[in-house]
Amino acid sequence: MGDYPSRSENATAGDLAATSSRGQGAGYGTSPSSFNEPPLGGGGALPKKARFSIETGFRALSTASGAMVLVIIVAIAVFLISKAAPALSANNANFFTELKWFPNEADPSFGIAALAFGTVLSSIIALIVAVPIALSIALFLSHYAPRRLATPLGFVIDLLAAVPSVVFGLWGRDVFQQPVRDFSLWLNEYFSWIPLFGGDGPFGQSILLGGLVLAIMVLPIVTSLSREVFQQTPGMNEEAALALGATRWEMIRTAVVPYGKPGVIAAVMLGLGRALGETIALALTLSIAFNISFNLIENGGNSIAANIANSFGEANATGRGALIASGLVLFAITLVVNMTARAIIYRRREFRDSAA
Amino acid sequence: MSIIEREAPGVVMTPDNIRSKKLPVLTNVLVAVVSFAVAAALVLGLDIGNWVLVVFLGAVFYLVALYFVASSVEGSRAATNRTMKSLIYAACVLAILPLASVVWTLVSKGVNRLDGDFFGTSMNNIGARDPLGGAYHAIIGTLEQVGIATLMAVPLGVLGAIYLVEYGRGKFAGTVRFFVDVMTGIPSIVAGLFILSFWVLIVSPWFNNGQPRFSGFAASLALAVLMLPTVVRSTEEMLRLVPGPLREGSYALGVPQWKTILKVVLPTALPGIVTGVMLAVARAAGETAPVLLVAGGAAAINFDPFAGNQQSLSLFVYQQAGDASKFAPDRAWTAALTLVVLVLVLTVTAKLLARRNKLSR
Numbered sequence: 001m002g003d004y005p006s007r008s009e010n011a012t013a014g015d016l017a018a019t020s021s022r023g024q025g026a027g028y029g030t031s032p033s034s035f036n037e038p039p040l041g042g043g044g045a046l047p048k049k050a051r052f053s054i055e056t057g058f059r060a061l062s063t064a065s066g067a068m069v070l071v072i073i074v075a076i077a078v079f080l081i082s083k084a085a086p087a088l089s090a091n092n093a094n095f096f097t098e099l100k101w102f103p104n105e106a107d108p109s110f111g112i113a114a115l116a117f118g119t120v121l122s123s124i125i126a127l128i129v130a131v132p133i134a135l136s137i138a139l140f141l142s143h144y145a146p147r148r149l150a151t152p153l154g155f156v157i158d159l160l161a162a163v164p165s166v167v168f169g170l171w172g173r174d175v176f177q178q179p180v181r182d183f184s185l186w187l188n189e190y191f192s193w194i195p196l197f198g199g200d201g202p203f204g205q206s207i208l209l210g211g212l213v214l215a216i217m218v219l220p221i222v223t224s225l226s227r228e229v230f231q232q233t234p235g236m237n238e239e240a241a242l243a244l245g246a247t248r249w250e251m252i253r254t255a256v257v258p259y260g261k262p263g264v265i266a267a268v269m270l271g272l273g274r275a276l277g278e279t280i281a282l283a284l285t286l287s288i289a290f291n292i293s294f295n296l297i298e299n300g301g302n303s304i305a306a307n308i309a310n311s312f313g314e315a316n317a318t319g320r321g322a323l324i325a326s327g328l329v330l331f332a333i334t335l336v337v338n339m340t341a342r343a344i345i346y347r348r349r350e351f352r353d354s355a356a
Numbered sequence: 357m358s359i360i361e362r363e364a365p366g367v368v369m370t371p372d373n374i375r376s377k378k379l380p381v382l383t384n385v386l387v388a389v390v391s392f393a394v395a396a397a398l399v400l401g402l403d404i405g406n407w408v409l410v411v412f413l414g415a416v417f418y419l420v421a422l423y424f425v426a427s428s429v430e431g432s433r434a435a436t437n438r439t440m441k442s443l444i445y446a447a448c449v450l451a452i453l454p455l456a457s458v459v460w461t462l463v464s465k466g467v468n469r470l471d472g473d474f475f476g477t478s479m480n481n482i483g484a485r486d487p488l489g490g491a492y493h494a495i496i497g498t499l500e501q502v503g504i505a506t507l508m509a510v511p512l513g514v515l516g517a518i519y520l521v522e523y524g525r526g527k528f529a530g531t532v533r534f535f536v537d538v539m540t541g542i543p544s545i546v547a548g549l550f551i552l553s554f555w556v557l558i559v560s561p562w563f564n565n566g567q568p569r570f571s572g573f574a575a576s577l578a579l580a581v582l583m584l585p586t587v588v589r590s591t592e593e594m595l596r597l598v599p600g601p602l603r604e605g606s607y608a609l610g611v612p613q614w615k616t617i618l619k620v621v622l623p624t625a626l627p628g629i630v631t632g633v634m635l636a637v638a639r640a641a642g643e644t645a646p647v648l649l650v651a652g653g654a655a656a657i658n659f660d661p662f663a664g665n666q667q668s669l670s671l672f673v674y675q676q677a678g679d680a681s682k683f684a685p686d687r688a689w690t691a692a693l694t695l696v697v698l699v700l701v702l703t704v705t706a707k708l709l710a711r712r713n714k715l716s717r
Contacts, residue, residue: 136447164642277543
């Protein structure tokens, strides 16, 4: 490097920083703040780096803001546990197996079993209904529709993802309930030999209604995420499949779906996370019941989040603690689901970068 | 190999036999008509359902029949292709129906109370028999809560993104980035419970003679928790799009890094950041659960977010939906329409802004 007389250790350090960070392209400048103090001689004319400067302060400020996210996540766990603990120790029943929810009595007994069951069941119904349809729409937007139709339709889907959940809940209760009740009656008449559709009514405000409303809410999210994944399929792969004589569906099956699989799984998991935590739509559409029943069409159903919204008003101190404890369980469930989804995406990103 | 075997010697190549055979459109229509007729005859003849079942069964029959007819003419691979295409189109139609119904209901029921009274009065002293009453207090509450939440979340989020893009290296930055993504999926009710147990039950008694107190500010805190990860993610993406040479040019002129970030990087990425912030604001404005837990809800106008219960639009919709008064549903729908218009205006502006953004992927 004798050709560059002014080149000091600083420059080398900067270069290394720029090239050693993998997968960081144009957006990355070298960061002068990570420079060591210049040695005497080459960079001696430069001012000495101050120990405390605006630079250090700004750097510390932004680092603290970044760390704030971790602080908040930890704080959520800590504060929920601290408020849930007194109620849990006052509980006379096993918190994980008890069905009933009587935390406001003088002799509190409550458990999360029925609530957790309802949460999982409604989310599963939502995913079973929403995922095939969402993936179809995503494929339609990315590979079937002409561009003139796909762009505005994708825009509309993105807008629907922004509609507040309380609106879907209101719609589910005021409008969608009647068709679902008719459908439930029909199912009950012809399929009551299947335990899922048995029972003597009343029908309508059932876990089926809640699950379907959730499905409609999850649909735009899963669609827009998986559409992005499908659009990222390398054109080379698609063209290679088509050139070998594949029909369009065979091209999608052999080139698009395998490539997008991790992304689609992650999108579904994120949709699941959204469905598990959904509060108001379920609070408006379910009629409250504290039992574990696989009957989909009879009035009933409950979920952790909906129960919090419904019971919060008349809760005393123990009742609030009990609700916070159930929220803690919900937090743990969604944290696991989200971390799994993100881990899948991250593995894929690593793979893509190193392959590129 | 197979093509050679199949080719009969002495066959003249004409346009008819060198192209693969296609199912005529007329046959397609015929299959559709027959299958719907069969479905109608079956359903109405046996009296097992109404026209919905006819349409559903007809569609199923059509898909199955089409597969067999097409595979006899075009071969099974082309028939599969045709069936999957029909399935995908059918799924789109199926999904559009409920979503269109939501929009239609929202507009048709929402206009009932779309009057000056609705936007000019609160629910104070409005009993079950009073047809009037409005959402003025709720609109004030939403604007104040979301505004304060934005003031808290945006500086924190932008600085966090600056850390991730400009300063963060190594394991810690990776952890922060991972948990920002994870935090995006935290249910809003959990954020509400967090602020309930932290602010309302522990901190607010210090300012209120030992009594826990609901307030609009607590709702802002919960909304800020929900907005923060969204703001960090979108800002991070935008900062990454700022070309490296811009930074390097600034460094080469001797500008320190913090000044480069503030004067070069941020202004370049500003339109994109604004888009992300507006999307986060739109999402926060629609949240009901955290407001329900920590703002308390109120019938009267309360301009002070730091003292006393406050209402918000989404909570107003929820409470009116649960109200027994026969005038409540109209108020709920009109408030829902107002809320959706507010959210959609924010979202559409953000998307249009994003389209004009020069930094693009």
